[in-house]
Amino acid sequence: MPADWTAIEALPAKKLTDLFAADDARLATFSADVAGLHFDWSKTHLTKDAVAAFEALAKAQDLAGKREALFSGKVINTTEGRPVTHTAERGEGSEEDVAKAQALHARMRALIDAIEQGALGDIESVIHVGIGGSALGPDLLVDALGRDAGRYEVHIVSNVDGEALEEAFAVCDPAATLLVVASKTFTTKETMLNAESVLQWMTEAGVEDVYGRVVALTADPDKAVEWGVDETRVLPFAESVGGRYSLWCSIGFPAALAVGWDEFSELLEGAAEMDRHFRLTALAENAPALAAFADLYYAQVRHCETRATFAYDERLRLLPSYLQQLEMESNGKGTTIDGQKLDRPSAAITWGGVGTDAQHAVFQLLHQGTHLVPVEFIAVIEPGDTQSEDHHRQLLLNAFAQGAALMAGRANDDLARSYSGDRPSSTILLDTLDARTLGALIAFYEHRVFVNGVLLGINSFDQFGVELGKEMAKAADKGGQEFDVSTTDLIKRAFG
Known part of the structure; x- marks a missing residue:
């Protein structure tokens, strides 16, 4: 039976500034500190009612049971008949899987x-x-x-x-x-x-x-x-x-x-700390779960087709590309885990870039375009360079001010100079960027993907969608593939 999204889809659409005005504790409610990472979702449209509705959906989809199955090494990749044991690589899994991972790590060392x-x-x-x-x-x-x-x-x-x-x-x-x-x-x-x-x-x-x-x-x-x-x-x-x-x-x-x-060991331990948080913390305070609730709210209720991530640290410039595969290959599915056609949007299109470069390239659309795009900012308190303090200060102020501007907007009688505001963003602020915090950050994204997949009722751990084009290319290389007239012409032009 399909999950009931009725309560979530009926959530009232309140403005972000009104949500802050009505609740002095909003920042405390929608922020968390885990493993050297500070999360702030207060500038999203999440409310206590929204979280309660998602908690009900999570219960109906047995998120707790599936989360335990993930960590205990049970078969949750059902289409391929496999358990999913990446958490065992950092010590959080079944005793057998952890022992096997540790033995292979010893061999690598x-x-x-x-x-x-x-x-x-x-x-x-x-x-x-x-x-x-x-x-x-x-x-x-x-x-x-x-x-x-x-x-x-x-x-x-x-x-x-x-x-x-x-x-x-x-x-x-x-x-x-x-x-x-x-x-x-x-x-x-x-x-x-x-x-x-x-x-x-x-x-x-x-x-x-x-x-x-x-x-x-x-x-x-x-x-x-x-x-x-x-x-x-x-x-x-x-x-x-x-x-x-x-x-x-x-x-x-x-x-x-x-x-x-x-x-490398610190990387594993940072991830394990996030594993323990995800496994043991109630959903209303659970960082991966809250992030997933926001993702699903915007995709399912506000019909946002994309989500943007901007790393305000040059050392994390490859993170948006990494997240593209993690999120879109995991949850870019059209079939439920029961083999039925998915009747609602699956993963958002993940994209992003590096601040402050992106501000002069794509932020025009984010502030004044007709698309509503939830934005995630990632920044680091301790600089990674030895330049003057002003470099890092300007970097962080730009990250923080962009989120404030997206939310507040600015009215102007000249529509070309008017900002509508009420545009959501979240922020992840690392104390420092080291192996431990990077491990925790990546594990956070993994578990966020898992929660999204469970609540959508899909299998996040297969990837059959990448195979067809590769199979056709292999067959074409051996002369055993017939193509449409357009593709045939392209091949003839390229190879004669």
């Missing part, structure tokens, strides 16, 4: 120790090839945490476009480069083609035993050994860890190599 001690020769650079979750997560971690680590220069290559590889080749010494191949199945065509090209580059440069400079990250270790990687340099991970949730397992190897094992 041992290999990192060996590399640091010179077992694979003089390594200065790492070329990590993967795609999707096998690249986006490590790329985010290395860019956010590894800039000043000074350990290894890590290049994440995901695009099959040869330009991406050549950028890495231009700055790496093939005699001092480690190739890391990340593929769950070890058959992903784009990744394997890129890996073969790196080996060719090394071979042409005179590197002996190029396979001796390869590390494989995969859920199918036999395939990696068959491809040529020595078993001692294959780092497996569980089949039940999905790609977009995989940076916590061996897929995070290049980040652990770049920042050191102690930092």
Whole structure:
């Protein structure tokens, strides 16, 4: 039976400024502090009545039971018949899953120790090839945490476009480069083609035993050994860890190599702290749940088709891209978990950018456009640079003022200079950006996605939608695919 959204869809539409005027405790009610992160949803249209309506929906959809199933290792990815065990990678899961994850982490740490001690020769650079979750997560971690680590220069290559590889080749010494191949199945065509090209580059440069400079990250270790990687340099991970949730397992190897094992452990512990908060906290004070309630309110009641995230910190510039996959691949579904057609909007289109650049590019639409777009600001109290204090002060003031302006607006008889206001935003403010707070932030987004999926009645952990185009491209490469007249013409123009 479809979930009853009647009470949620009947919620009155009150202006944000009126909500503040009517409730002196609004800020306290709709803010929370968890794991070094401050969350503020007071500038959204959430109300106590709205939260109560979502709590009722959560009860009807058995969010508590499904949350416990997630952490206990039960099969919740029903279309693929698998449990979902990424939380076990940070110590929050069934005893068996946690023990398995810890054993694989110990194997990864041992290999990192060996590399640091010179077992694979003089390594200065790492070329990590993967795609999707096998690249986006490590790329985010290395860019956010590894800039000043000074350990290894890590290049994440995901695009099959040869330009991406050549950028890495231009700055790496093939005699001092480690190739890391990340593929769950070890058959992903784009990744394997890129890996073969790196080996060719090394071979042409005179590197002996190029396979001796390869590390494989995969859920199918036999395939990696068959491809040529020595078993001692294959780092497996569980089949039940999905790609977009995989940076916590061996897929995070290049980040652990770049920042050191102690930092990687802090990343895991920060995520585990958010896991415990999500698992044990009542929904009305639960950060991932409240964020999901706001997401669903705007998508289902206000019919917002997009949601924007702006990171006011250069170190988090890759976060919007990471969230695009996490949210849209997880919840961009048209079928319920019961195999029925979904009768309402699923995931919003996730997009965003970096402040203050985005203010001079897209904020015109956010303030005066005809689309209502909920905005999320992410900022960090402690600066990550050594420039004058004024740089960081201006950065943060811009982030805070944008949220205030979206809500308050400003009337003007000249409509071109008038701002309607009543445009929602939320803010996530980190005390500092380090491995621990980044781990907590990413885990927050994972659990937010989970709550959205449960309340919509969909499976957030499969991704069949990415397969069809890839299958057709493979068939076309072998000459076994017939296309429409337009596509056939494009292929003929490109290849003759």
